[in-house]
Amino acid sequence: LARRLVDLEAQVILVDNLFPGGGGNHFNIAGIESKVQFENIDVRDTPRVAPLIEKCDFLFNLAGQTSHHFAMADPQTDVSVNCCAQLSILETCRHHNPSIKVVFSSTRQVYGVPQYLPVDEQHPLSPADINGINKAAGESYHMIYHNLYGVRACILRLTNTYGPRMRVKDARQNFLGIWLRRLIEGSPIDVFGDGRQARDLNHVNDVVNALLLAAVREESGGQIFNLGASDPIELRDLATLLIEINGGGEFRVVPFPAERKAIDIGSYCGNYGLIRDRLDWVPQSCLEEGLEGTLKFYREHYRHYW
Amino acid sequence: LARRLVDLEAQVILVDNLFPGGGGNHFNIAGIESKVQFENIDVRDTPRVAPLIEKCDFLFNLAGQTSHHFAMADPQTDVSVNCCAQLSILETCRHHNPSIKVVFSSTRQVYGVPQYLPVDEQHPLSPADINGINKAAGESYHMIYHNLYGVRACILRLTNTYGPRMRVKDARQNFLGIWLRRLIEGSPIDVFGDGRQARDLNHVNDVVNALLLAAVREESGGQIFNLGASDPIELRDLATLLIEINGGGEFRVVPFPAERKAIDIGSYCGNYGLIRDRLDWVPQSCLEEGLEGTLKFYREHYRHYW
Numbered sequence: 070l071a072r073r074l075v076d077l078e079a080q081v082i083l084v085d086n087l088f089p090g091g092g093g094n095h096f097n098i099a100g101i102e103s104k105v106q107f108e109n110i111d112v113r114d115t116p117r118v119a120p121l122i123e124k125c126d127f128l129f130n131l132a133g134q135t136s137h138h139f140a141m142a143d144p145q146t147d148v149s150v151n152c153c154a155q156l157s158i159l160e161t162c163r164h165h166n167p168s169i170k171v172v173f174s175s176t177r178q179v180y181g182v183p184q185y186l187p188v189d190e191q192h193p194l195s196p197a198d199i200n201g202i203n204k205a206a207g208e209s210y211h212m213i214y215h216n217l218y219g220v221r222a223c224i225l226r227l228t229n230t231y232g233p234r235m236r237v238k239d240a241r242q243n244f245l246g247i248w249l250r251r252l253i254e255g256s257p258i259d260v261f262g263d264g265r266q267a268r269d270l271n272h273v274n275d276v277v278n279a280l281l282l283a284a285v286r287e288e289s290g291g292q293i294f295n296l297g298a299s300d301p302i303e304l305r306d307l308a309t310l311l312i313e314i315n316g317g318g319e320f321r322v323v324p325f326p327a328e329r330k331a332i333d334i335g336s337y338c339g340n341y342g343l344i345r346d347r348l349d350w351v352p353q354s355c356l357e358e359g360l361e362g363t364l365k366f367y368r369e370h371y372r373h374y375w
Numbered sequence: 376l377a378r379r380l381v382d383l384e385a386q387v388i389l390v391d392n393l394f395p396g397g398g399g400n401h402f403n404i405a406g407i408e409s410k411v412q413f414e415n416i417d418v419r420d421t422p423r424v425a426p427l428i429e430k431c432d433f434l435f436n437l438a439g440q441t442s443h444h445f446a447m448a449d450p451q452t453d454v455s456v457n458c459c460a461q462l463s464i465l466e467t468c469r470h471h472n473p474s475i476k477v478v479f480s481s482t483r484q485v486y487g488v489p490q491y492l493p494v495d496e497q498h499p500l501s502p503a504d505i506n507g508i509n510k511a512a513g514e515s516y517h518m519i520y521h522n523l524y525g526v527r528a529c530i531l532r533l534t535n536t537y538g539p540r541m542r543v544k545d546a547r548q549n550f551l552g553i554w555l556r557r558l559i560e561g562s563p564i565d566v567f568g569d570g571r572q573a574r575d576l577n578h579v580n581d582v583v584n585a586l587l588l589a590a591v592r593e594e595s596g597g598q599i600f601n602l603g604a605s606d607p608i609e610l611r612d613l614a615t616l617l618i619e620i621n622g623g624g625e626f627r628v629v630p631f632p633a634e635r636k637a638i639d640i641g642s643y644c645g646n647y648g649l650i651r652d653r654l655d656w657v658p659q660s661c662l663e664e665g666l667e668g669t670l671k672f673y674r675e676h677y678r679h680y681w
Contacts, residue, residue, distance in 0.1 A: 196519075217638070
């Protein structure tokens with residue numbers, strides 16, 4: 070997103086606490102360092118965050134605790150980032166920059182175990198873990214501030230995002246991260262359960278397109294949109310595809326670790342008809358090419374990622 | 376609840392921070408002081424709350440910030456009480472008293488503006504204010520701890536509760552509070568909007584019955600139940616009834632204050648068929664008699680309440 074914004078000649082302020090468990094990585098801004106203002110700030114540090122928000126036309130509100138597993142182990146940190154900090158951000162917008170446009174990145178996890186597929190935005194919210202509950206609360210805060218105080222906000226419910234510059238040292242951000250690392254390291258991929266769980270994957274370029282559309286299109290205000298892909302894939306097929314693209318490797322189907330099984334949602338794919346119809350967003354990346362480019366990126370740059 | 380529990384010869388620990396904006400009042404335990412253990416503790420003070428929870432067979436988790444209006448003015452306090460403290464309580468149960476039974480008092484406010492009446496538990500959750508969002512999160516935490524960790528929990532979604540010992544000095548806990556005070560003081564009742572909003576009122580004795588059933592009945596675990604009344608009443612009719620019972624007084628229909636209009640939900644009444652079928656709960660108080668007894672109580676004891 071920052072790279073695209075720099076291309077578009079936007080003035081960009083990046084806020085990241087560089088928490089070791091997160092996705093922040095200085096290498097991710099290699100080549101654009103001089104064109105962005107980087108602030109090593111925790112989003113919960115309101116006195117330092119607020120003055121930055123006051124200056125902006127757009128806020129891409131992407132900061133969050135994203136690990137479902139971590140949220141179960143440390144629910145207070147999850148609520149502080151995904152609830153308390155969100156309220157502080159919105160209060161700052163309301164009182165000091167009411168004309169800002171906010172794009173909030175949420176997650177398919179707010180739906181919990183799908184009652185039907187593909188999941189549309191009308192699907193009941195029944196989060197299966199603490200992270201999903203807190204992200205759902207974060208969404209609702211944005212809608213309240215939009216509806217009551219006129220702080221224009223749009224919510225995107227992301228599904229599995231992948232591509233260059235994601236965290237791949239472990240499974241903390243996304244199962245695909247650790248798969249990519251293992252493939253490159255030559256160790257086997259673990260597929261949990263029976264491997265028949267479907268997932269829809271969005272390349273980061275498509276997600277960036279959605280973020281930009283959500284920011285600049287007036288009709289996105291007060292809306293909640295699913296992202297999604299037209300070609301959901303079962304995990305064992307994804308593993309097979311990755312091995313094929315990689316030209317080698319292996320996967321093994323192993324039982325779920327108990328603590329992951331407890332919060333697993335089974336198969337998921339999102340219906341993205343609403344954002345397609347309203348904002349003309351269609352995912353353009355081909356999964357095979359996207360994975361190929363991503364593997365190539367990490368094969369070249371892995372030293373910066375693990 | 377404490378009085379009933381004392382009658383039942385339970386060992387009762389009361390935890391209340393006696394926050395001036397809350398409902399805590401020493402007079403409310405007049406006559407049972409020696410039979411209960413009162414702890415002046417804020418529910419967010421985990422080091423002091425946890426040792427108490429560890430000793431109990433049942434936790435009536437009633438502590439909360441209940442004012443919708445206050446939550447809008449100070450969302451951080453609302454989230455700290457209604458989210459963070461709830462997680463601490465549940466973590467304590469999980470790790471130190473996993474066989475406890477928890478009854479969590481939630482609110483009809485989690486539904487937001489009703490899409491149909493009477494509202495059943497399947498109605499979508501779309502809270503219209505910060506308090507509703509945070510109470511919905513609090514509910515979900517309880518369900519997660521029940522489902523994943525076996526901490527038995529039951530959720531009651533209360534509607535308007537009234538009766539002796541409620542806060543009546545202002546409208547902070549319930550609009551009916553300030554109405555009772557004004558009637559007794561001889562000043563007019565304000566009815567907002569057109570006064571045609573319906574509400575269902577539960578006498579505190581009926582709510583206590585529901586709390587006890589939720590606590591002791593095994594089949595309540597993991598369940599969410601609406602409370603409600605069979606005789607919802609429009610606010611102007613309620614005002615008329617109260618004046619009749621009081622033998623005097625007047626009401627005036629006035630426009631909503633803007634900040635209240637923004638979070639008003641219109642008419643509401645809850646379908647309580649599920650708790651009736653599962654736990655045999657039926658509200659037994661007659662509204663007229665309930666209001667009469669309540670007015671009588673405050674006419675006698677108002678010095679302790681404002």
